[in-house]
Amino acid sequence: MATISSHIAVMTFPFASHPSALLNLVRRLAASFPTVRFSFLSTAKSNQAIFSGQHYDNIKPYDVSDGLPEGYFFAGNVHEPLEAFMKAIPGNFKEGMQEAEAEAGVKVRCLLTDAFFAFGGEMAEAMGVPWIAFWVGGPCSLSAHIHTDPIRSTVGDIDTAQNAEQTLNFIPGMSKIQIRDLPEGIIDPREMPIAHELHDMGLKLPQATAVVLNSYEEIDLTIITDLKTKLKKVLSVGPLTLTLSSPSKSDESGCLPWLDKHKAASVAYISFGTILVPPRSELVALAEAIEASGVPYLWSLPDHSRNHLPQGFVERTSTRGMVVSWAPQLQVLAHSSVGIHITHSGWNSVLESISYAVPMICRPFFADNMLNCRMVGDVWEIGVRVEDGILTKSGTMKAIQLLLSDDKGKELKENIRLLKDSAVKAVGSNGSSAKNFETLEDIIGSCC
Known part of the structure; x- marks a missing residue:
């Protein structure tokens, strides 16, 4: 790539579709800022899966510790790798960022993290740089996490099993959502290994310079409007798949x-x-x-x-x-x-x-x-x-x-x-997602 003019550290949650979704956003940003180095920090297993056969001029993957002991054998407990990784953060990301800065020769000037990482706000504040959080899910699930405390205070005292069909009509745009639809851990933290981290996320996201969603405003306008009253900037820039050429992947099965x-x-x-x-x-x-x-x-x-x-x-x-x-x-x-x-x-x-x-x-x-x-x-x-x-x-x-x-x-x-x-229409010229992406570019441009 050309001489590196600036540096953004990207911190991924290395499970399910989180890394590939964040990489799609980074691919678009990297095309807009060809002289900015995007250091993509994730576990070796995750990086290998999403970067296999792919090369991007100004996106560089860096492997961070997954927290698992050497020689770990996966025995089928899906929570073990997740819990091990969560114990390794944020130290593993700090080490990865130091490695990326040393190699690039340029200090990180912006943190772009999976929204799951509430610590991103504290790190960015200590570094004096913007924190941009990327929410991989839809507006409805983000709203549920932002409203965790109101949900708990409203429905926490009832028998949720007996009242599973009670709706969340006290949250804008959620009048058809029922208690039984909520992600694990929102009402009862014991149901989810990272429920505490997700609750903390809902409390910390208002500190983010911007919260970016792979969605578009028209699909959930009432929810998005409510989120805008609770967060500094809510930028729906999707669907990202309609804005990118797909990486060439083989169709081996025909x-x-x-x-x-x-x-x-x-x-x-x-x-x-x-x-x-x-x-x-x-x-x-x-x-x-x-x-x-x-x-x-x-x-x-x-x-x-x-x-x-x-x-x-x-x-x-x-x-x-x-x-x-x-x-x-x-x-x-x-x-x-x-x-x-x-x-x-x-x-x-x-x-x-x-x-x-x-x-x-x-x-x-x-x-x-x-x-x-x-x-x-x-x-x-x-x-x-x-x-x-x-x-x-x-x-x-x-x-x-x-x-x-x-x-x-x-x-x-x-x-x-x-x-x-x-x-x-949203991703097209003058569409809502296109305009939101321009706002995101302005935020990054101001720090890079």
Whole structure:
């Protein structure tokens, strides 16, 4: 790259879709500031996954400690790596930043961190630099964390199990959100290993120079308007996938040529993200529903879970279905033959479905999944939640039938088409996201 004129340290939460979402934002900023070094600090495992085969002139990955003992063997407890990493912060990031400064020969002049890291505000204040926090989820989940104390004081004294359907109508834009939709740890901190850190985040984010969201204002205008009264700057700059060219990733399984052979909006794409797989009983039920419905399908399923599928399922459905260990999701959702996305309703997946107008069947699991699912089904009406929140043969078949042929399905498709149009407008010239990105550029330009 050219001579380094300034330096920004990027601190990532190295789990789920957090690193890739933050990298998308950094890619855009790096293109706007070609002489600024963006030092991308994350764990070795995370960096290897998102930078594999990719090179960016002014983005340099640096590995920080994951907090795990040498020789650690993952035995299936998903909380262990998370808890170990949280114990290692912020010391591991301070060491990584020192290494990056020494190599670049330029001091860090701005901190861009995952919003999970409330310590980012303290570090930035001590360094005398701006703190920009990036919220990976949607506006609704951010609002839930910002309002944690009001939520606890309002519903904390009731039996939440008996009142799970009580709505949060005391929070702007959340009148259809129910207690049972809230992420773990908001009401009862014991439900979530990092509940304390997330609560602290909600208290500290008002100190941030700006809070950036991978969303766009028109999708949740009431919520965004409320957040603007509580934070210094709320900058919705997404959907980022509509503003970037996708990194060239191989389609080793031949998903795209396979999709080329199918009719428009006929294929069900099935993916539950990168860190979870439904219970075996639900995988069986989903496979049985897919087989009985006769719908063409593309299923992204880790190899170790294939043996949970019904015996002979893959062979019996081979003329109209395809099971792969990984699929290029953006390209798949953008393909004209895909008509349904069966998803865990993580924010990235929801926003990508909106970006390419693919209605959803949601089976939420944890974190913001339930909130996003409620928004998809009851607020935006661009998809449906599976009956009783779990995958059954009959419930899944009903959902597939609804989306593919019923009048209600046509209505959902029109709704998501309109949302896509508003997203495209937001990132276009003079759109809300484009203007917010210019504001973000001004903030960075003033310190760099």
